[in-house]
Amino acid sequence: MKILAIDTSCDETAAAVTEGLKVLSNVMWSQASEHAKWGGVVPSVAQRAHSERIEWVVNTALKRARTTWEDVKVIAVTAGPGLGIALGVGIAKAKELALKHDKKLIKVNHVEGHALSAWATTSGSGNEKPLLPCLALVASGKHSEIILIERIGEYTVLAKTIDDAIGEALDKAARMLGLGYPGGALLEKMARKGNQKKYELPTPMLGQENRLEFSYSGLKTAMWRLVEQEKPLTPQKVADLGATFQNKALMHIEKILKKVLVTTQVKDLVIGGGVAANLELRKRLRKICRDNNMKLRLPYSMKLCGDNAAMIGVVAGFKAARGEFIMPEILDRLPRWKIDEVGE
Ligand code: KG4
Numbered sequence: 010m011k012i013l014a015i016d017t018s019c020d021e022t023a024a025a026v027t028e029g030l031k032v033l034s035n036v037m038w039s040q041a042s043e044h045a046k047w048g049g050v051v052p053s054v055a056q057r058a059h060s061e062r063i064e065w066v067v068n069t070a071l072k073r074a075r076t077t078w079e080d081v082k083v084i085a086v087t088a089g090p091g092l093g094i095a096l097g098v099g100i101a102k103a104k105e106l107a108l109k110h111d112k113k114l115i116k117v118n119h120v121e122g123h124a125l126s127a128w129a130t131t132s133g134s135g136n137e138k139p140l141l142p143c144l145a146l147v148a149s150g151k152h153s154e155i156i157l158i159e160r161i162g163e164y165t166v167l168a169k170t171i172d173d174a175i176g177e178a179l180d181k182a183a184r185m186l187g188l189g190y191p192g193g194a195l196l197e198k199m200a201r202k203g204n205q206k207k208y209e210l211p212t213p214m215l216g217q218e219n220r221l222e223f224s225y226s227g228l229k230t231a232m233w234r235l236v237e238q239e240k241p242l243t244p245q246k247v248a249d250l251g252a253t254f255q256n257k258a259l260m261h262i263e264k265i266l267k268k269v270l271v272t273t274q275v276k277d278l279v280i281g282g283g284v285a286a287n288l289e290l291r292k293r294l295r296k297i298c299r300d301n302n303m304k305l306r307l308p309y310s311m312k313l314c315g316d317n318a319a320m321i322g323v324v325a326g327f328k329a330a331r332g333e334f335i336m337p338e339i340l341d342r343l344p345r346w347k348i349d350e351v352g353e
């Protein structure tokens with residue numbers, strides 16, 4: 010059963026065609042350059058850009074998947090969490106298309122999409138599917154969460170952020186260092202040339218890991234002071250400061266994850282979200298998995314880490330099998346929808 014999936018939750022206009030776990034196409038149009046000069050996503054700019062591009066993205070996803078409307082059985086759309094007016098564009102389009110082509114609708118939680126992105130395959134075989142129960146680390150621009158997946162559709166959030174998400178913190182640090190937006194990947198690149206022990210920065214929530222909370226505000230403030238102190242910046246200083254910040258930001262994730270693993274025994278760790286593309290994070294997670302006799306399961310492509318609609322299609326495939334369709338009249342945006350809520 011082919012699904013057309015749409016995601017407009019933030020600054021990527023995305024559409025995909027999936028069939029079960031198989032990704033037939035995964036198209037996105039990034040607005041990053043339009044938000045760059047503001048150093049963050051501007052809602053009205055995002056809404057306009059989504060509206061202008063959604064048609065092209067949907068048509069291209071169908072074309073690349075060599076799929077006609079006749080073959081599509083369901084339209085899936087991200088209902089939340091995300092930017093309200095941006096979500097609204099995808100939802101309106103999904104409703105319009107469902108009505109026009111007489112298709113069923115499924116609403117999908119964006120964080121569930123990131124959590125299940127490691128299930129997506131190119132072949133659809135599902136041979137390498139993560140073993141349940143497993144843990145999912147969702148690390149993105151808006152979310153830092155460790156989720157226990159007992160069954161698909163049954164989630165318990167074990168750790169979450171109390172202020173910034175890791176991606177947001179990396180973006181802000183990158184901005185302080187004069188790197189571009191979004192800065193996570195640029196910071197990673199700079200950090201490879203730097204010495205992570207050159208400067209002192211605090212490890213977030215040190216000694217309070219039992220609270221199972223992520224917090225980046227203290228680290229961010231300390232970084233701001235340090236950067237001010239080190240000005241004027243040289244390329245080497247930027248590399249060393251970037252490496253120091255990234256090290257502490259990732260160390261925080263490692264510490265919380267290790268705490269979770271004391272009480273939660275699982276065989277697999279899956280990761281998703283933009284920050285899951287970070288090679289240093291992957292290396293550290295691999296070590297934790299080795300030490301705990303676990304396997305690290307990654308999305309098969311970097312294009313499945315950041316925002317995309319293929320992950321929304323994969324989630325919708327599971328929901329379709331459970332008969333979880335929604336009437337267009339009650340489908341609405343849910344900007345604060347949590348993964349462990351039904352979201353009606
Ligand atoms: O999943 P995503 O595209 O959007 C949200 O749902 O938030 O994640 C975007 C975030 C940004 O903060 C970006 O800087 C970060 O992911 N990111 C990275 C890397 N690539 C993207 N952070 C660290 N290292 C990377 N290689």
Ligand code: ZN
Binds near residue numbers: 150
């Ligand atoms: Zn996302």
